[in-house]
Structure formats: structure tokens, C-alpha cells
Amino acid sequence: MPELPDVEGFRRVLDEHAGEPIRSVRVYDTGVLRGVGERGLGDALRGHRFEHPRRHGKWLLAPAEGPVLMLHFGMTGSLSWHPAGEARHPHDRVAWRLDDGELRFRDMRKLQGVHLAADRAQAQRTLDDLGPDALQVTRRRLGELLSGRRARLKTALTDQSLIAGLGNLLADEICWRARVNPLRGAADLDEKDLDALHRAMRKVLRDSVRAERVPPRDTWLTGVRDEPEAPCPRCGTPLSSRRVSGRRTVWCSTCQPS
DNA sequence: TCCTCTGTTATGAG
DNA sequence: TCTCATAACAGAGG
Structure with missing residues (x-):
């Protein structure tokens, strides 16, 4: 489902929470992690704040004061905001807990997933093979x-x-x-x-x-x-x-x- | 139960 | 360079 417009919507969701400290990262299904482990993802992001995210094609890039979280939603992925305490959906794979709630990466088919680049330059290299947005x-x-x-x-x-x-x-x-x-x-x-x-x-x-x-x-x-x-x-x-x-x-x- | 279909992408054979 | 098949994965529907 997610094409450019959908990912643009996910970008807005994340952008609304830029600047808030990431309290913890919960990985419910490591099957969506790409090139990064549960531990590595949490250690890299905990205590950091998401900056203003950008989108290129179907990729969502969220720099977080150093590392860059990169999300690709495949056919069935989404990113959504949930107030604290809201019950988990069976397809919620990763959650980033902020102060008042959490961002959730939900994805039934797990065809793509969650990447982590060490910095903006490395994130850019992942996009090198893409055409213009x-x-x-x-x-x-x-x-x-x-x-x-x-x-x-x-x-x-x-x-x-x-x-x-x-x-x-x-x-x-x-x-x-x-x-x-x-x-x-x-x-x-x-x-x-x-x-x-x-x-x-x-x-x-x-x-x-x-x-x-x-x-x-x-x-x-x-x-x-x-x-x-x-x-x-x-x-x-x-x-x-x-x-x-x-x-x-x-x-x-x-x-x-x- | 089995088979086919589905909004994505990567890979290898030809 | 391109097409095609296949694979990753999970669910819906016949």
C-alpha cells in the first residue's frame, strides 16, 4: 500500500513528535530489523530526540542527533502515534516510546523494515541508487x-x-x-x-x-x-x-x- | 487443506 | 538493459 503519499503521511506523524526525547525502543519482532540488532537500535536512539524527518521516494529518514532511523514500509507497513497504555496491535513490530505515548511501526508482511544509519552520509548512501523524488x-x-x-x-x-x-x-x-x-x-x-x-x-x-x-x-x-x-x-x-x-x-x- | 491472489523490492538467469 | 521467475512474508478468498 505505501507509496509516496502514504509515506508523506508517516513523515507528518513523526514530525509532530520531533524534539521529544526517546525514552525507550521496544522491538516486538526482530524480523523487521535490517542490518541492525535490537540492542544496537535501542542503544543508538535511547535518550536522543528525533529531528525533522524527510522523505525520499518511499523512504522515511529520521535523523536523531547523530544516527538516522530509516524506515521502508514495503506493501503493508505504517507508522502511527498511540497514547500511552493503548493496547498493542498484533502487527506492531517496533515502538519508540516518548513521554506521552509512542510511535509504532506496524507491518503485517514484513517485506521491508527498519534500518539504522550511523550518520547522514551513510543514510544518503542507502539512497544513492534511487532516482529523483x-x-x-x-x-x-x-x-x-x-x-x-x-x-x-x-x-x-x-x-x-x-x-x-x-x-x-x-x-x-x-x-x-x-x-x-x-x-x-x-x-x-x-x-x-x-x-x-x-x-x-x-x-x-x-x-x-x-x-x-x-x-x-x-x-x-x-x-x-x-x-x-x-x-x-x-x-x-x-x-x-x-x-x-x-x-x-x-x-x-x-x-x-x- | 490447498491454491492463488495481493499496493514492494532484491536478485539471478537468460 | 530488460523480462521473467523467485523469494522474503502474511492474510484473504475460492
């Missing part, structure tokens, strides 16, 4: 990024090393809004297509970040894509779908001709 990509940059790719548009948009932050839902939603077929070659788009794609990306991201998710409105592709035989919200044509690079891809054959 999708919110920062200009129209010109988008053209440059896609022009050299032989992959399909859908595959290129969800490739984090090309553009960071777009997941399965966002990529389909953006293509649908731009009226561009996701199966087309990324390098085959003309200037008009790229204009539309960039406008759609801005609009979809702006609305999604506001909602802290890709909003499942019935006027959006995301709102109907999981219904069997769903009609296109724009023209009523039954939506098409197939797997592309292992991901279910949905589009409208009328609005998005190949």
Missing part, C-alpha cells in the same frame, strides 16, 4: 528520464532507480489521467504525451499527498480498479488489465489507445 521531477527531467528507456512506460514509472516514489496504483492512475497507455514504450512518447503525463503526475501526487493515500474516489481509476468488470470512470468502457513486469496493470483501451 517524484514530486521534484520537472517536465524536462521527465522527458530525459524516459527517453533513454526501452522498457514499457508502466515499468519505467515504477522503477525506483529512475523515479522514486511511484508504486503500482500511482503509475496506473497517472497514465489513466494522462490518457497514455501504460504498455507503450517509455521512449516512444511524443512531447504532447509527456506534457500530459507530467501534468497528471503533479495533479495525482498533489491530491494524493493531501489525502495521505491514493484516494479511492469513484472518479479515479483507483476507486474502481478492484471491481470486476469495472467501467472506465471517464467513458464507461470496461477496463482492461494484465500483468506487466509482475504487477497488475489496469487501463482503459478507449481513453488510453495503444
Whole structure:
């Protein structure tokens, strides 16, 4: 589930508690720890304060007066605030206790998890292979990024090393809004297509970040894509779908001709 | 019970 | 460089 907008929401949650001392770190399931142990995580953070966190693509980075906590939410992760004493959820894997409550990393499938970098430089190295954050990509940059790719548009948009932050839902939603077929070659788009794609990306991201998710409105592709035989919200044509690079891809054959 | 599906990412074979 | 299969993991649904 978590794509750029969701992670932006988690960033806000953490940001509201920047400056508060971390009293303790509780690890309920070491299966989400990546490259750090329970002991190491606690020792590095206890007594420190989270500073203002930042997000790059689907990564959330929280510097804490030296070490940098790095969270990746995979398909099912989240970060949420809970007042002291609230019962633990079975999928709560790690909790950072502050004075009035705690931040909880909840994740059913544990596909990604919790990293710890020694400092900002090391955190940055983890991000070195990522493309620019999708919110920062200009129209010109988008053209440059896609022009050299032989992959399909859908595959290129969800490739984090090309553009960071777009997941399965966002990529389909953006293509649908731009009226561009996701199966087309990324390098085959003309200037008009790229204009539309960039406008759609801005609009979809702006609305999604506001909602802290890709909003499942019935006027959006995301709102109907999981219904069997769903009609296109724009023209009523039954939506098409197939797997592309292992991901279910949905589009409208009328609005998005190949 | 068994099988398939699912919003992510990394890896290796071809 | 790209596609495809697979794996990590856990739950829902047929």
C-alpha cells in the first residue's frame, strides 16, 4: 500500500513528535530489523530526540542527533502515534516510546523494515541508487528520464532507480489521467504525451499527498480498479488489465489507445 | 487443506 | 538493459 503519499503521511506523524526525547525502543519482532540488532537500535536512539524527518521516494529518514532511523514500509507497513497504555496491535513490530505515548511501526508482511544509519552520509548512501523524488521531477527531467528507456512506460514509472516514489496504483492512475497507455514504450512518447503525463503526475501526487493515500474516489481509476468488470470512470468502457513486469496493470483501451 | 491472489523490492538467469 | 521467475512474508478468498 505505501507509496509516496502514504509515506508523506508517516513523515507528518513523526514530525509532530520531533524534539521529544526517546525514552525507550521496544522491538516486538526482530524480523523487521535490517542490518541492525535490537540492542544496537535501542542503544543508538535511547535518550536522543528525533529531528525533522524527510522523505525520499518511499523512504522515511529520521535523523536523531547523530544516527538516522530509516524506515521502508514495503506493501503493508505504517507508522502511527498511540497514547500511552493503548493496547498493542498484533502487527506492531517496533515502538519508540516518548513521554506521552509512542510511535509504532506496524507491518503485517514484513517485506521491508527498519534500518539504522550511523550518520547522514551513510543514510544518503542507502539512497544513492534511487532516482529523483517524484514530486521534484520537472517536465524536462521527465522527458530525459524516459527517453533513454526501452522498457514499457508502466515499468519505467515504477522503477525506483529512475523515479522514486511511484508504486503500482500511482503509475496506473497517472497514465489513466494522462490518457497514455501504460504498455507503450517509455521512449516512444511524443512531447504532447509527456506534457500530459507530467501534468497528471503533479495533479495525482498533489491530491494524493493531501489525502495521505491514493484516494479511492469513484472518479479515479483507483476507486474502481478492484471491481470486476469495472467501467472506465471517464467513458464507461470496461477496463482492461494484465500483468506487466509482475504487477497488475489496469487501463482503459478507449481513453488510453495503444 | 490447498491454491492463488495481493499496493514492494532484491536478485539471478537468460 | 530488460523480462521473467523467485523469494522474503502474511492474510484473504475460492
